Each structure stands twice: as C-alpha cells, then as structure tokens.
Amino acid sequence: MSIIDLLPSETPIKAIPPGEVVFTQGDPGGLMFVVIDGEVDVLLDGKLIETVRSGGVFGEMALIDSGPRSATAISRTRCLLSPVDELRFRELIVREPEFAFLVMRVLARRLRRMDVAR
Amino acid sequence: MSIIDLLPSETPIKAIPPGEVVFTQGDPGGLMFVVIDGEVDVLLDGKLIETVRSGGVFGEMALIDSGPRSATAISRTRCLLSPVDELRFRELIVREPEFAFLVMRVLARRLRRMDVAR
Numbered sequence: 629m630s631i632i633d634l635l636p637s638e639t640p641i642k643a644i645p646p647g648e649v650v651f652t653q654g655d656p657g658g659l660m661f662v663v664i665d666g667e668v669d670v671l672l673d674g675k676l677i678e679t680v681r682s683g684g685v686f687g688e689m690a691l692i693d694s695g696p697r698s699a700t701a702i703s704r705t706r707c708l709l710s711p712v713d714e715l716r717f718r719e720l721i722v723r724e725p726e727f728a729f730l731v732m733r734v735l736a737r738r739l740r741r742m743d744v745a746r
Numbered sequence: 747m748s749i750i751d752l753l754p755s756e757t758p759i760k761a762i763p764p765g766e767v768v769f770t771q772g773d774p775g776g777l778m779f780v781v782i783d784g785e786v787d788v789l790l791d792g793k794l795i796e797t798v799r800s801g802g803v804f805g806e807m808a809l810i811d812s813g814p815r816s817a818t819a820i821s822r823t824r825c826l827l828s829p830v831d832e833l834r835f836r837e838l839i840v841r842e843p844e845f846a847f848l849v850m851r852v853l854a855r856r857l858r859r860m861d862v863a864r
Contacts, residue, residue, distance in 0.1 A: 688854075689857060692847070692851055692854045693851050693858070695858065718847070721839070721843045722843045725836065728846035728847075728850070729836070732810045732846070732850060732853060735853035735854065736810045736811045736813075736853065738857055739856055739857055739860065740811070740813065
C-alpha cells in the first residue's frame with residue numbers, strides 16, 4: 629500500500645515545473661508534500677541527500693515538530709504534489725492509521741541512512 | 747500530554763536494574779519501550795547519542811521498519827519500562843492518534859539532531 633492510496637479523493641493537487649524550489653532550508657514549515665508524480669530532490673546544506681519519487685513524502689519534519697525546514701526541496705522533473713497541512717495530517721492519521729505507520733517508516737528509513745552516513 | 751498518559755491501563759511494566767542491556771545494536775527488533783521511570787542510555791557504535799527519560803521512547807525504529815536494532819540500549823538507573831509490540835503499537839495508533847504524532851515527534855527530533863551532528 630502507498631500513501632497515495634490513503635489520500636482522500638478531494639485531495640488538492642499542485643503541478644510544478646522542473647527546477648522549482650518547493651521550500652528552502654531554514655524557512656518556516658507547515659506543509660508536508662506527497663509526491664503523486666515526478667521526482668523531488670532534497671538537499672541538506674546544498675548536498676543531495678534523497679530523491680523522493682511517486683508515493684514518497686517530504687517536508688514532514690517541519691510539520692511534525694513545527695520547526696524550520698531541515699532541508700531544501702527542488703523539483704527534478706515536472707511534478708504533481710499533494711500538500712498536507714497539520715489539520716489534514718491529523719485527520720489522515722485518525723481516518724487511516726496506516727498513514728501514520730507509513731510516515732513513521734519514512735522517518736525511520738531516513739534515520740538509518742543518517743546513522744550510516746556519520 | 748505524555749506518551750505514558752496514552753498507554754492503556756492494562757499495560758505490562760518491566761522493572762530492570764541499572765546497567766542492564768535492554769538490546770544490542772544489530773539484534774533483531776520487535777519491541778519498542780516506553781520509559782515509565784528511570785533513564786536509559788542509547789549508544790551508537792559505543793558512543794552515547796541520547797539518554798531517554800520518563801515519558802520517552804526507544805527501540806521504535808526496529809519496530810516500525812522491522813530492521814535490526816540501530817543502536818544499543820542500556821539502563822543508566824533502575825527503570826520501569828513498558829514494552830510495546832507491533833500489534834499493540836498499531837492498536838495504540840488507532841485508539842490514540844496523538845500517540846502516533848508523539849512517536850513521529852521523537853523520530854523528527856532525532857533526525858534533526860543527526861543533521862546537526864554530521
């Protein structure tokens with residue numbers, strides 16, 4: 629099961645061209661994005677740390693802990709993104725507990741990769 | 747609100763003495779632990795990366811992604827721990843969506859710390 633399958637049918641979708649900065653490290657957060665189609669590069673201090681593809685999410689950290697953006701996100705290709713704010717995020721957890729589990733898996737995978745990178 | 751407040755009343759509690767290895771890096775996982783009382787040291791490659799206190803959790807990564815233990819956990823003091831397996835973890839998310847949010851916050855905080863440490 630993918631996170632896309634768990635999004636409600638009335639989900640807003642935003643199309644962006646390649647090379648667009650979705651957010652910049654240090655910015656205030658507030659939205660997580662689900663990649664419906666396309667590829668998004670995530671950069672930490674200018675270094676590529678991940679390319680997020682269809683069914684993946686990015687920007688979840690600033691949503692979860694209300695901190696500033698921990699990384700910069702730039703579209704690598706034309707993308708379809710579904711923005712999720714905190715209210716919708718909480719609604720999704722209540723409506724689809726599997727959504728919470730999938731987001732936690734993303735966070736755990738990133739943590740493991742960071743462990744290896746140190 | 748603390749994760750302890752969200753645990754059901756029938757939660758099992760395990761008491762362990764100081765200096766006990768709860769699990770070792772590389773072991774198969776399966777249980778997350780909520781610290782009810784006491785302090786637990788989390789070590790990565792023998793280096794202390796965090797001391798988890800009352801209301802905190804550890805061991806959640808191996809539970810979430812079914813991978814091996816990413817770190818070693820040793821009690822620093824006498825501890826009361828509540829072990830949570832995947833079934834109870836999923837039940838908690840369904841029953842208390844706030845629990846999912848609190849666990850995600852733990853993961854996000856760890857990721858931010860790792861970013862800074864790199």
